[in-house]
Amino acid sequence: xxxxxxxxxxxxxxxxxxxxxxxxxxxxxxxxxxxxxxxxxxxxxxxxxxxxxxxxxxxxxxxxxxxxxxxxxxxxxxxxxxxxxxxxxxxxxxxxxxxxxxxxxxxxxxxxxxxxxxxxxxxxxxxxxxxxxxxxxxxxxxxxxxxxxxxxxxxxxxxxxxxxxxxxxxxxxxxxxxxxxxxxxxxxxxxxxxxxxxxxxxxxxxxxxxxxxxxxxxxxxxxxxxxxxxxxxxxxxxxxxxxxxxxxxxxxxxxxxxxxxxxxxxxxxxxxxxxxxxxxxxxxxxxxxxxxxxxxxxxxxxxxxxxxxxxxxxxxxxxxxxxxxxxxxxxxxxxxxxxxxxxxxxxxxxxxxxxxxxxxxxxxxxxxxxxxxxxxxxxxxxxxxxxxxxxxxxxxxxxxxxxxxxxxxxxxxxxxxxxxxxxxxxxxxxxxxxxxxxxxxxxxxxxxxxxxxxxxxxxxxxxxxxxxxxxxxxxxxxxxxxxxxxxxxxxxxxxxxxxxxxxxxxxxxxxxxxxxxxxxxxxxxxxxxxxxxxxxxxxxxxxxxxxxxxxxxxxxxxxxxxxxxxxxxxxxxxxxxxxxxxxxxxxxxxxxxxxxxxxxxxxxxxxxxxxxxxxxxxxxxxxxxxxxxxxxxxxxxxxxxxxxxxxxxxxxxxxxxxxxxxxxxxxxxxxxxxxxxxxxxxxxxxxxxxxxxxxxxxxxxxxxxxxxxxxxxxxxxxxxxxxxxxxxxxxxxxxxxxxxxxxxxxxxxxxxxxxxxxxxxxxxxxxxxxxxxxxxxxxx
Amino acid sequence: xxxxxxxxxxxxxxxxxxxxxxxxxxxxxxxxxxxxxxxxxxxxxxxxxxxxxxxxxxxxxxxxxxxxxxxxxxxxxxxxxxxxxxxxxxxxxxxxxxxxxxxxxxxxxxxxxxxxxxxxxxxxxxxxxxxxxxxxxxxxxxxxxxxxxxxxxxxxxxxxxxxxxxxxxxxxxxxxxxxxxxxxxxxxxxxxx
Numbered sequence: 001x002x003x004x005x006x007x008x009x010x011x012x013x014x015x016x017x018x019x020x021x022x023x024x025x026x027x028x029x030x031x032x033x034x035x036x037x038x039x040x041x042x043x044x045x046x047x048x049x050x051x052x053x054x055x056x057x058x059x060x061x062x063x064x065x066x067x068x069x070x071x072x073x074x075x076x077x078x079x080x081x082x083x084x085x086x087x088x089x090x091x092x093x094x095x096x097x098x099x100x101x102x103x104x105x106x107x108x109x110x111x112x113x114x115x116x117x118x119x120x121x122x123x124x125x126x127x128x129x130x131x132x133x134x135x136x137x138x139x140x141x142x143x144x145x146x147x148x149x150x151x152x153x154x155x156x157x158x159x160x161x162x163x164x165x166x167x168x169x170x171x172x173x174x175x176x177x178x179x180x181x182x183x184x185x186x187x188x189x190x191x192x193x194x195x196x197x198x199x200x201x202x203x204x205x206x207x208x209x210x211x212x213x214x215x216x217x218x219x220x221x222x223x224x225x226x227x228x229x230x231x232x233x234x235x236x237x238x239x240x241x242x243x244x245x246x247x248x249x250x251x252x253x254x255x256x257x258x259x260x261x262x263x264x265x266x267x268x269x270x271x272x273x274x275x276x277x278x279x280x281x282x283x284x285x286x287x288x289x290x291x292x293x294x295x296x297x298x299x300x301x302x303x304x305x306x307x308x309x310x311x312x313x314x315x316x317x318x319x320x321x322x323x324x325x326x327x328x329x330x331x332x333x334x335x336x337x338x339x340x341x342x343x344x345x346x347x348x349x350x351x352x353x354x355x356x357x358x359x360x361x362x363x364x365x366x367x368x369x370x371x372x373x374x375x376x377x378x379x380x381x382x383x384x385x386x387x388x389x390x391x392x393x394x395x396x397x398x399x400x401x402x403x404x405x406x407x408x409x410x411x412x413x414x415x416x417x418x419x420x421x422x423x424x425x426x427x428x429x430x431x432x433x434x435x436x437x438x439x440x441x442x443x444x445x446x447x448x449x450x451x452x453x454x455x456x457x458x459x460x461x462x463x464x465x466x467x468x469x470x471x472x473x474x475x476x477x478x479x480x481x482x483x484x485x486x487x488x489x490x491x492x493x494x495x496x497x498x499x500x501x502x503x504x505x506x507x508x509x510x511x512x513x514x515x516x517x518x519x520x521x522x523x524x525x526x527x528x529x530x531x532x533x534x535x536x537x538x539x540x541x542x543x544x545x546x547x548x549x550x551x552x553x554x555x556x557x558x559x560x561x562x563x564x565x566x567x568x569x570x571x572x573x574x575x576x577x578x579x580x581x582x583x584x585x586x587x588x589x590x591x592x593x594x595x596x597x598x599x600x601x602x603x604x605x606x607x608x609x610x611x612x613x614x615x616x617x618x619x620x621x622x623x624x625x626x627x628x629x630x631x632x633x634x635x636x637x638x639x640x641x642x643x644x645x646x647x648x649x650x651x652x653x654x655x656x657x658x659x660x661x662x663x664x665x666x667x668x669x670x671x672x673x674x675x676x677x678x679x680x681x682x683x684x685x686x687x688x689x690x691x692x693x694x695x696x697x698x699x700x701x702x703x704x705x706x707x708x709x710x711x712x713x714x715x716x717x718x719x720x721x722x723x724x725x726x727x728x729x730x731x732x733x734x735x736x737x738x739x740x741x742x743x744x745x746x747x748x749x750x751x752x753x754x755x756x757x758x759x760x761x762x763x764x765x766x767x768x769x770x771x772x773x774x775x776x777x778x779x780x
Numbered sequence: 781x782x783x784x785x786x787x788x789x790x791x792x793x794x795x796x797x798x799x800x801x802x803x804x805x806x807x808x809x810x811x812x813x814x815x816x817x818x819x820x821x822x823x824x825x826x827x828x829x830x831x832x833x834x835x836x837x838x839x840x841x842x843x844x845x846x847x848x849x850x851x852x853x854x855x856x857x858x859x860x861x862x863x864x865x866x867x868x869x870x871x872x873x874x875x876x877x878x879x880x881x882x883x884x885x886x887x888x889x890x891x892x893x894x895x896x897x898x899x900x901x902x903x904x905x906x907x908x909x910x911x912x913x914x915x916x917x918x919x920x921x922x923x924x925x926x927x928x929x930x931x932x933x934x935x936x937x938x939x940x941x942x943x944x945x946x947x948x949x950x951x952x953x954x955x956x957x958x959x960x961x962x963x964x965x966x967x968x969x970x971x972x973x
Contacts, residue, residue, distance in 0.1 A: 081895070148856040148868060151834040153821060153848060153949065163827045554828035 012341070012397035019393040023290060026386075030297040038300045039212050040307040041249040042068070046372040059484050059593055059603055060629050066590055067478065069205045071100075071218075071240035072470060075229055076196040080185050086234040087188065087199035090225055097221050099214060100203040106187040115583040116174060122575045123169050124536055124567060125529035128176035129521060131169065132532065139539035142167065143549050150553070166550055166563055167540065177522055191473045196235065198473060205242055212253075212308070215246040239467040244459055251747055252308040259315040259742040266738040267322055270731050274408045275329060283398055284325040291321045291387030298382045303375055310375040312743070312751055316758075317380050319739025320358065320707065321387035323732040324351055327714065328391050330731065332404055333411055334724035340399040344392065350717050354710040355388045357655055361706035364651050365699050368640055373699060411727045418726035418770045425771060436677070443684025449693050451637035460747070471608075478517075481612070481628045483604035484593075485518070490577065493600040494525040496623035500604060503618055512615065514608025519591050523580045533571065541567050637695050644698040651702060652676065655709060663716070670772060671716055675708025678764035685760045692753040700754045704761030707736060711769035718773060726770060733766040802890055802899055805908045809888035810932050810956060815840040817933075817954040821850075824946045838951075840886040841960065844968040859971045866970060885934055897926070907931050 073094075075086035091105045119126060127135070134142045146168050149155045158171050165171060182189045182200075189200040207214075222238050229236040264285075271281040295314065299306050327350065331343045362384070365377035425432060485500055487493030497520040504516050524532060540546045541564065550560045581589055593601040609615065612628075619626050652672065659668035679701045686693050711729050718725035740762065743755025816839050823832040836850040845861030859866040860882055884892040893899065893912060901910035909929040914920050920942075927938040933954045939947040960968070 144854060145869060147854045148850075150823075150832055151821070151850055151854060152856060152858055152867065153947065154858065154865070155823075162825065553832070554830035556827075556829060559827065 012400070015393040016397040019390060022386075022389070023294075026294045026297050029301060030293065033297050033300040037211055038305050040305040041212055041215055042245050045305075045307055046309060046370065055486075055593075055599075055601060056484060056625075056627055059482070059601065059627060062590055062593065063478075063482055063603055063605070063627075064629075066587065067480075068241045069207075071203045071205065071238065071242055072474065073201040073203065073225075074191065074198040074237045074470060074473065075201070076198045076235035076237065077233065078196065080190045080197040080199070082234060083190060083197045083199040084186060084188055086229045086232060086236070087201050089228065089232075090201055090236070093221060093225050093228070094201070094203050097217060099205060099218055099221065101206045102202075102204045104202045105199075107184065107189065109187060111585065118583045119174070119575070119580075120164075120170055121570070122529070122573055123165060123173065124533050124570050125573055125575065126173050126524065127169065127532040127536075128173045130176065131172050132535065135535050135539050139543070139545055142540075143545065146549070163559070164566075166553075166555065166559075167546065169536075193473060198237075200474060212249060215242070215249050218242060219246045219250060237466050237470055239463075239470045244463065247460060247463055248748070249308050252312050255312050255743075255746050255748075255751065256308075256315045258745065259312065259739060260318065262742045263316070263318040263322075263735060263739040267318070267735050270410070270734060271329075274410050274727070274731060275404055276406060276408070277402070277404065279399070279402055280325070280329040283395060284322055284329070286394070287325045287387045287390040288318050288321045290390045291383040291385075292317065294386035295379045295383035299375055299379045302378060303371075306375050306379070307372055309372055309748070309751070310379055312746065312748075313376045313754070314379050314383065316739040316743050316755070317383045319736035320380075320703075321383055322735050323354070323707075323710065323728075324388050324391040325395070326732045326735070327351060327354075327725075327728045328395055328399070329402075330724050330728035331721070332399075332402065332724075333407070333727060334721035338403055340396040340402065343399075344396050346721070348392070350710075350714050351388065351392065353659075353713050354706075355384065356658075357709040357713075358384050358706040360651060360655065361702035364644075364647055364702040367647055368644065368695070368699065369636070370640075373696075408727075410731065411723065414726040414730040415723040417730070418722055421767075422770045436681075439688075440680045440684045443687035444680070446687035446690070447683060447693050449638070449641060451634045451641060451694055478605045478607055479609050480630050481609060481615075481626065482606055483518075483615075483618070484601060484625050484627050485604055486599045486601040486623045488599055490595060490600050491525060491527065493595075493602065493623070494520050494528070496621065497602060497604065499621055500618060500624050503621065504604075507614060510614075512609070512611045513606055514610075516604055516606050517588070517591065518604040519577075519588065519602050522584070522588065523575075523577055526574050526576070529574045536567070641695040641698060644695055648679075648698055648701055648705075652705060655705065659713075667716065671709065671712040674712035674765055674768045674772060675705045675761075677768055678704050678708045678761040681764040682757050682761040686753075686757065691756055692749050694750065694753065696750040696754050697757045700757035701761065703758050704765065707733075707758075707762055708765035708769070711765045712772045715769050715772040722773070729766065729769060733762055737762050737766075801901055801903060802894055802910070804903050805901070805910065806888070806890045808903075808908065808932050809890070809930070809934070811888045812956040813842045814957050814960060815886060815888070815954060816957060817951050819848075820950045820952075822948040824948070826944045838886065839960070839964050839967075840883065841964075841968060842887060845971055846882050846886055847964060847967050857967070859967060861971050864971050885928065885937065888934065890928075901928075907935070 073087075073090060075083050075090055077083040077086060087105055091103055094100055094103045131142065134145070146159075149158050149168065150162075158175070159168060161171065162168070183192070184190070191198040191200060205218075222236075222243065226236045226238075267284060267288075268281060271284060272278075275281070292314065295317070296306075299310070327347055328340075328343060331347050332338045334343075334346075359381050362377045362381040365373045365380075368374065483500060485493060485497045487496045497518050501516070501518045501521050504513070507513060508516065546563070547560055550563065551557075577592070581592060591603045591605060593603060595601075606615070612631075616626050618624060652675075656668050656672050659671055662668075663671070682701060682704055683693075683697075685691075686697060711733070714725050714729055715722070737759055740755045740758040744752055744759055746752045746755060816837070818835065818837050820835045821833070825832065834850050834854075835852050836848065838849070839847040845859065845864075848858040848860070850856045850858075856868055857866075864871065881893065881896065884890060890910070897912035897914055899910055899912055902908065907929055908931070909927065912926040912928065914923050922942060923939060924942045925938075925940045927936070927940070928934060929936045930951075933951065935951055937949040937951075941947075
């Protein structure tokens, strides 16, 4: 037989050298890979590149750019002076941290002044929508509004430039540039709620993709500032995408150590109790350690960077990678004349099939479009492969002379279990099968899929509450969704956007959304600029209305003449979009996506959306599409959930085929039935316990397949070594259960769901597998 | 001029202490929850040959804010409290401190002003007078002096801008009713967000 020829050529020392060489190679590669920045923490990095047109993807990126870097801070106190004092202290803290490329407390007055001066010459061309409306309906209303302003005790501010802007045209235009009115004190935005005054500080990170230590610095900064402000009697609220990322990473870090330490301690205890010798334990850790290290190095080399969530899943791999070592070591209890070589010979087919099914299930993960899952797939596959190779290549040498003399208590227990449990199950199979069927059907009946992409992110309720509170106080932060407006040239684009903005206005009044921002409401295109001028000429300047208004107010005749001349001289002025954009703030600039040879595009940003479907209806307008990156991703989740179900079935089919060819169809069916039932029970339990069911559970079920098959195969080929096999299966199930059970404590919904699903599946497989080769299936 | 206006948009007032004089005068002023009165406002803008004269009524409420209703020559309404400033043309972006100063003066609680202004003045039997100079450097560029005078009520308010513009407001027929009228109530309701 082929197998025995391989084994006769097998030389423990040679293979050990082979292993060592491999590990040295990986270490050399590792020095390269691990010394650069290799850890990804951003939430967006987990998401697949959208399956959208490149221009939409570009718009999404530009729209996200501002959001992903911004951290918004609000210091609260009972008086605004105190709130401002806290904010000033906070400003110092943020500046000292070196994390931010911009820290804005006092609004940049120079920028406003410059922008005012640059745009003022175009005041007859740049009319805001309201002024234009008044002029075309009833020009006299403009004059009575002006009088109201002039006679008001606070009118000086709006009428400060009365001399050069007697109609207050530019004052109106400039005012309309900031549709949301913010209260300013000492140049600082101060917001109010029932109890508190809040001073606003906005910071922008240097880098949209922060390294882990920088994220820690950010969290430390938030915490220490919070303590500082509180000690001074104030309050601090902070929000922003980077903070969510930082909290996510913090949680992930804790989870990695919980899962890692938890499974290691579990393995440590079980191994020491079972073997009463440090050798199997140390060897197991060597196998796991080599596997994890190689997985890390290869993944980084392959992906460039890996996400912290991958490491959470990776930590759970400890429990799986341990299986090979366990099966090997447990085999030593199987026969009196055991030695490592003979043990390997016996265990190798089982180990090989186990590895293959495991690799197959992880390969399934790689078929998903999610970078996160692809990383998990490669990481796990390499980790398992190297752990397996360590066991196969190195263990025979290092286990030389190892032969436990005692009979561990766990062995007695698992022996009793595997002898009596199948009998009991077979005896009671009628009602057991009935209960099982009811449980499975009932549970699956209650299963409701959820495909929300936000489940990927773990955010504490506290963080969410603060974010909501801040959004309420400061409704400037944009929503994730936006309109993408395009036209075949600038004119066409302008018309399309104007049409959209005109349709949005009534929706805003109906509370469909709080606010929106589009460039064309600030920048009239050249044609509109000429129209504005003509409108003014016709209604105010040629009609004599201006003359009369100025005379009534008490302007000198010279002043009237000067104004008329100014107007006449400005007739041919116009300001182009690039010129206008140069005067605008960053938020407005980011709305423009530019023109290429086929089209011009812009973003219309939205704030406080209440009714998404009402907005969606506006897509019937020409050149308008509503982009919803989160919604699109959720739809993608759903699509892939269905695709993953098909994949799952395909993988099972493949395994069945392979086993069928090797062991015969009847036996293959029996072996496969273990993971199939485990999967069904897993799904049903999700249903009964109202757990999250999404794409990720399906990927978890791939693992249940791998592990369930392992258990069943080991029992199937166990022959007279059923006792030691039972021990191995039990211990391996315990350690795996511990690892994935610990994942289930994760606060990230999907990690939790993943852990829960696998844990239930493994438990079921553990319960069912002793049936294989006993009541069911025969050794061939 | 443009720059100053912008600064006024962007700024408001700093702080400091309340002197004895201020406390003395403050003690003379009637302090009630509600104050009603008439005003006559005269704005002298340098570029206009005639002053802009307007008259109207005001209502002060200790916690709700101020209603400033101009009746002649054009009817208009201004509502202001610590956090909001509403006119017929909607919410306006004006420093909240403006509302604070407004309220301090009309409500007779002058001590609040010491935070933002250097105060000098005289306190005589018949009347008192205060000169307020803004402490904030940037504000000093816009407003040179605010003059207040009165007896047990504020009677006169004069704002002298550095540009030479002067606003002169006279108050009379000041009363202290116990309750707001329904109309005043509904005006104030528009202010609460």
